[in-house]
Amino acid sequence: MENNQLAAQFLLRKDICFLNFGSFGACPKPVFERYQQYQLELEQEPVQFITATGVAYLKNARMALADFLYCNADDLVYVANPSYAVNIVAKNLHLNAGDEILTTNLEYGACDRTWKYYCKKMGAHYVRQPIGLPLTTKAQFVEDFFKGYTNKTKMVFISHLTSSTGLRLPVEDICKRAKELGLLTFVDGAHAPAQVPLNLSTLQADIYTGACHKWMMTPKGSSFLYVNKAQQHWMDPLVISWGYESSSPSHSQFLDYHQTQGTRDFSPFLCIPKAIQFMEDNDWHRVSANCRKMVMDNAPRFTQLMGATPLAPLHEDFIAQLYSIPINSKDPVALYRHLFDHYKIEVPVMVHDDKVFIRYSIQAFNTQADLDRLYVALEEILRERKDLLG
Ligand SMILES: Cc1ncc(COP(=O)(O)O)c(C=O)c1O
Incomplete structure (x- = not known):
């Protein structure tokens, strides 16, 4: 099954661009x-x-x-x-x-x-x-x-x-x-x-x-x-x-x-x-490999957009279906809320010690369009909302 067919197997709201599988997962319908x-x-x-x-x-x-x-x-x-x-x-x-x-x-x-x-x-x-x-x-x-x-x-x-x-x-x-x-x-x-x-x-x-x-x-x-x-x-x-x-x-x-x-x-x-x-029926090794590829293919443009140094080489030794980009944000909580309220993108903005990261997760239901939507949103916020991202 391709990703758009697999997406129909999940209960997730269709109006939300869901890039945070990592926090709490999400259950497919048969499960x-x-x-x-x-x-x-x-x-x-x-x-x-x-x-x-x-x-x-x-x-x-x-x-x-x-x-x-x-x-x-x-x-x-x-x-x-x-x-x-x-x-x-x-x-x-x-x-x-x-x-x-x-x-x-x-x-x-x-x-x-x-x-x-x-x-x-x-x-x-x-x-x-x-x-x-x-x-x-x-x-x-x-x-x-x-x-x-x-x-x-x-x-x-x-x-x-x-x-x-x-x-x-x-x-x-x-x-x-x-x-x-x-x-x-x-x-x-x-x-x-x-x-x-x-x-x-x-x-x-x-x-x-x-x-x-x-x-x-x-x-x-x-x-x-x-x-x-x-x-x-x-x-x-x-x-x-x-x-x-x-x-x-x-x-x-x-x-x-x-x-x-x-x-x-x-x-x-x-x-x-x-x-x-469910994973066996849907050839999950292949699904996972596709997700990892999508994570890695997109990583460079996100780090470039943010002017960030990648946290690790783009290699399966260090990267799987999660990708974190260091960002400069004076107000991580407001940035998260803005991404959700204004763009309907569910993506975590995480503070760790004195650093801030935005982390996307890629799962079976995600498509390139999801990451494009995040990219465009971040570009716009960088341009127009220096109070949130800069
Ligand atoms: C590295 C790590 N350890 C443990 C947990 C477990 O969290 P909890 O027990 O709050 O569900 C998480 C949840 O995201 C995690 O990322």
């Missing part, structure tokens, strides 16, 4: 319909669904996700979002005073905040190692990153794809080096599943979290936490419930603890097999 079927089934017989049939569906969905991620289904639990997963890990790590978490200065704000909170509480340090931009090579990145390593470093925490800068980071090399140094590794892969190839067996991160409701296109609130078997024993749940001292324990305490979390609607997780099928 959303499956979601509503599960919710209906739940409401028709809540007891059976929550205690029996739904539990079986959940196991099935976990197995499908494990196949997709190339890992063991017993090493995966569902969480609502990556923030939740980061909180589980940070709370359980039992940091001592002086311990260090080594990370980059490119991480997602909510995760930074979680780590800062727990580090402050325990007298530990969250080391945001400055990464020189533009990125040059993977080897240089690894070298820059490990300059922050000391004998106090306890864990490496790093994004697979960064949020405001939209960069794909060489987490394979980082995990390998961290292992040689005897460090625990935790990869924040919020944007990775279905945007970049992901094989948790070969990556060998100790801990990995990813969102399914972004690039896998499941309903909101479906994410996962993967923990290597060797680390599962210290991973308590945030919510203690029936899985603790379970009256019918399964073969895995990790699953019991994390999957039994009180009454909740777990329909979003159940849609994972349908979302995987």
